[in-house]
Amino acid sequence: TQLLEQSPQFLSIQEGENLTVYCNSSSVFSSLQWYRQEPGEGPVLLVTVVTGGEVKKLKRLTFQFGDARKDSSLHITAAQPGDTGLYLCAGASERGGADGLTFGKGTHLIIQP
Amino acid sequence: GAGVSQSPSNKVTEKGKDVELRCDPISGHTALYWYRQSLGQGLEFLIYFQGNSAPDKSGLPSDRFSAERTGGSVSTLTIQRTQQEDSAVYLCASSLGRVDAYGYTFGSGTRLTVV
Numbered sequence: 290t291q292l293l294e295q296s297p298q299f300l301s302i303q304e305g306e307n308l309t310v311y312c313n314s315s316s317v318f319s320s321l322q323w324y325r326q327e328p329g330e331g332p333v334l335l336v337t338v339v340t341g342g343e344v345k346k347l348k349r350l351t352f353q354f355g356d357a358r359k360d361s362s363l364h365i366t367a368a369q370p371g372d373t374g375l376y377l378c379a380g381a382s383e384r385g386g387a388d389g390l391t392f393g394k395g396t397h398l399i400i401q402p
Numbered sequence: 403g404a405g406v407s408q409s410p411s412n413k414v415t416e417k418g419k420d421v422e423l424r425c426d427p428i429s430g431h432t433a434l435y436w437y438r439q440s441l442g443q444g445l446e447f448l449i450y451f452q453g454n455s456a457p458d459k460s461g462l463p464s465d466r467f468s469a470e471r472t473g474g475s476v477s478t479l480t481i482q483r484t485q486q487e488d489s490a491v492y493l494c495a496s497s498l499g500r501v502d503a504y505g506y507t508f509g510s511g512t513r514l515t516v517v
Contacts (some may be wrong), residue, residue, distance in 0.1 A: 320502040331406070331493050339502070369509075377445070381502035389461070390434055390501060390517025394444035 291316040293380055295393035304370060304399050310363045310396045312378035319381050321361045322356055322390065326375040368400045404428075406492050406509035414515045415484055423479040423512045427496030434477050435467060435497070435506065440490040448492075451477060484516045 294313045302308055312321070320339045324332035329378055336345050338354035338361060345352045349372075351364040375397050379390040407426040415421050422454045427434050436448040451471040462468070466484075471477040481488055492511050495506035 293509070322502075322505050324506075330510050331495070334505040337503070337505055347450070381446075389437075389447040389450050390506070391447070392437075392445040394442070 291318070291380060291382060291391045293378055293391055293393035295376075295378060295396050297396060298394065299397045299399075301399040301401060302368060305367050308368060308398070309364050310365075310376055310398070311360070312362065312393055313360045314380065315359065316380070317358050318391075319358070319383050321358070321381070322379045323352055323361070323363055324377040324379060326377060326395070332375075332377055362367070365398075368398075370400045370402050373398060373400050406494055406496050406511050408492075408508050408509035410510070410512060411510065412513045412515075414517060417516055418483055420480065420482045421484055421514065423481075423492050423494075423514070425477045425494030425509060426503060427475065427494070428498075428507055429475075429479070431496035431498055431507070432509055433497040433499070433501065434471060435495045435501075436477070436479050437493045437495065438463075438490045441512070445493065448479070464473065481514075484514075486516045489514055489516045 296311045322337045323335045325335055326332040336352045341356045341358045343354045349366045353362050375395045377395045378393045409424045434451040437439045437445045439445050449456055449461055449469050453474050454471050466482045469479045491511040493508050494510045498504045
């Protein structure tokens with residue numbers, strides 16, 4: 290069974306601060322995805338990283354896939370209240386995710402105005 | 403449709419009753435997935451369909467859970483003799499192709515409360 294550990298579980302910071310969320314596993318994933326979920330809604334895909342060491346940027350969000358494809362991080366620069374939500378990482382097995390993605394338990398992020 | 407549609411959005415049922423949850427995926431998405439999201443537990447994979455077939459049902463929590471998909475489109479998740487521990491948000495997702503390339507498009511979920 291592949292497990293993904295996310296940290297921190299909860300994070301509350303002031304607007305304008307920077308933060309990093311981590312997603313770690315002892316297993317290798319063919320790709321890793323990050324989702325953001327707001328209350329009462331389903332998760333929405335933010336990014337997919339595929340290559341070890343890959344870095345992708347989405348405005349103020351920077352995503353990195355570890356060299357060994359076992360871990361990933363999400364860094365937010367100058368956080369805004371609109372960034373508030375539950376951030377989930379999800380890994381696809383070497384079978385390409387045909388058997389479903391494995392999700393971490395998520396990081397609850399609150400950005401205080 | 404434009405997105406993944408789930409119904410009902412909320413369901414309160416008495417312990418022991420059966421419930422049916424429905425998912426209407428994005429047109430053309432051949433892969434369909436069901437997940438359960440409980441407080442503090444994250445997303446638990448239940449079952450996936452490729453077309454109308456479900457190659458792996460081992461994620462279903464017990465034999466009270468069953469799912470089907472007809473016409474390569476709408477899927478129904480049925481829970482028989484509901485128990486309080488079945489209370490959760492049930493999420494459906496569809497994907498255009500390989501999920502590691504395309505990712506999931508989720509519906510808004512069905513919040514099930516068993517009283």
